Every structure is written in C-alpha cells, then in structure tokens.
Amino acid sequence: MTVLIPPYDSPADTGKTWEREGVQMENMWLGDEKSGMGVYLSLANQLARRARRLRPDVIHIFKPVGVAALAMWLLKRQPATRDLKLILDNDDWEGRGGWLDVNPYPPAQKLFMQWQERWALRAASQVTCASDVLVERTRRFRAQSGRSANDVHLLPNGPDDxxxxxxxxxxxxxxxxxxxxxxxxxxxxxxxxxxxxxxxxxxxxxxxxxxxxxxxxxxxxxxxx
Known part of the structure; x- marks a missing residue:
C-alpha cells in the first residue's frame, strides 16, 4: 500500500518519503510558491503521474474537492487509467448545504468546488462516507444521478482496535x-x-x-x- 500526499498544508514535508507499519508514505513536491491555482495543478499532476506509475489495483481518493479530486479527474481522462476502480472518500459535505455555505471562498472557486463535488461523487466507482448522514445524502445524490446507491458504504473516521x-x-x-x-x-x-x-x-x-x-x-x- 502506498499513500500519496499533497503537502499544501504541511510545506515542511515536501518531497519526504518514509515507511510506517508496511505502508509507504510519499509527499509530492512543492515549489517556491505554497498556494494558488498553479500549485494545486502541479500537485494534482504529480499525484496522477505517480498513481499511474504504481499501477495499483484500486485507488482510494480522499475528498471530492481540491487537489485529490483534480487528480481523480486527470486519471479519468487518461486511457490507461480511465477504467481503473477509483473509490472516493466523502468525509464532509463540501458543496451547497455544506462547507461552501460557511467558508468565504471567492465566487469562482465556489462554482468550481460545487462542480468538482458533484462530478466526483458521480464518477467514483464506489464511495466511502464518514457518517450515516453522509451515507444517506450521498446515496440520494447518486440515485438522482443515475448511479447505484448500493455503492456507498459507511467507513467512520477513527482509530483501530x-x-x-x-x-x-x-x-x-x-x-x-x-x-x-x-x-x-x-x-x-x-x-x-x-x-x-x-x-x-x-x-x-x-x-x-x-x-x-x-x-x-x-x-x-x-x-x-
């Protein structure tokens, strides 16, 4: 198992790799700039390229918005990974009715994030959710979008036994x-x-x-x- 990390909120970890309990951790690289659209595009491209090189059986993508969701979009556009099983983790409702109504994002960013979330929840092979409420909302959205509601599963955040x-x-x-x-x-x-x-x-x-x-x-x- 390999965990790929876009370190936009922990710049000190840029490029660092290590192994923990048999799991390989790999941080992508940040340049001189630490935020902005250029940084997000660079990180998303790095995630998608590294994921392709690893040739995984399954990719579990965390969050339907932001860098990881952008990497998911890039993977779906590539013939080599278009049909790969992409599982999406949904631990918050990011769009309308969720964080989008609370955080003071610029209007253009709000529109993009709303599109991202809706696209990612439709495009994922399966979806894991952190709570029963998210399971219910995601199943309802998937059903309205013509996708199977049975492909949405509860996977709570939390420690192991x-x-x-x-x-x-x-x-x-x-x-x-x-x-x-x-x-x-x-x-x-x-x-x-x-x-x-x-x-x-x-x-x-x-x-x-x-x-x-x-x-x-x-x-x-x-x-x-």
Missing amino acids: PLRAQVARAEARREALRAQFGWHQPIAIYTGTIPLNHDLDIAACAMRRLPDMRWVIIATGDGVT
Whole structure:
C-alpha cells in the first residue's frame, strides 16, 4: 500500500518519503510558491503521474474537492487509467448545504468546488462516507444521478482496535490521571498537526471565551510557533 500526499498544508514535508507499519508514505513536491491555482495543478499532476506509475489495483481518493479530486479527474481522462476502480472518500459535505455555505471562498472557486463535488461523487466507482448522514445524502445524490446507491458504504473516521483499547483504559483512570497532573478544571486536548494559518482564529476565540479551561496541545506542523 502506498499513500500519496499533497503537502499544501504541511510545506515542511515536501518531497519526504518514509515507511510506517508496511505502508509507504510519499509527499509530492512543492515549489517556491505554497498556494494558488498553479500549485494545486502541479500537485494534482504529480499525484496522477505517480498513481499511474504504481499501477495499483484500486485507488482510494480522499475528498471530492481540491487537489485529490483534480487528480481523480486527470486519471479519468487518461486511457490507461480511465477504467481503473477509483473509490472516493466523502468525509464532509463540501458543496451547497455544506462547507461552501460557511467558508468565504471567492465566487469562482465556489462554482468550481460545487462542480468538482458533484462530478466526483458521480464518477467514483464506489464511495466511502464518514457518517450515516453522509451515507444517506450521498446515496440520494447518486440515485438522482443515475448511479447505484448500493455503492456507498459507511467507513467512520477513527482509530483501530488496539488504540481504542488504550483509550478505554485511560478513560477508566480519568480521575487518577487528573489528580496526578493536578488538573481539576475542564481540559481540552488536541493532538495532531497544526497547518500554517489554518483555523487558528477559531482556537483563539475558544480560548478567550473559556479562560478557566486548561489547554493541552501536542502537535507538529508549520502552524506551531
């Protein structure tokens, strides 16, 4: 298995590759520019070219908009990969009725993203969704577009069983852990990656509104300063 990553929100990882638990991770290359249409086109072309060279049996594409969906469009236009099984992951409703109504994208970008999502959900061989609500909406859309609603499957985000077991053990020791660290007030813990200039205003607003809360951030990324 190989995971291809467009590192537009983690520029420090450009070109990096590594193996983790038998899975090959490969970041595409960013040039001097870190954002903009030219960057997205370059990343999408790199994803499509590398996917063709790998000659996979199945490609699982994450998000029906953005760079990955553009790479999917490029793959569908190439005779060598036109009939390849392309499975699309739908973890958010990006178009009308979803994030498109919330985020302040320019009008042209909104039109393009709306087209992208609708095209990708129709063109995919099968679709995985992160929630029952998304399964229902995607099945309804596919049926209205003349595609089989039975090709939409629930695949929730979340850890594997060993990690779930660790969480269960930690939950059982919640009060003991609080006492150990001296944490008696409400706690918010974030673990993961903090991209540069990405929703940090939301976190800052929450911190101002909850002055008594203890924040524990365990993260890497270009947004960590």
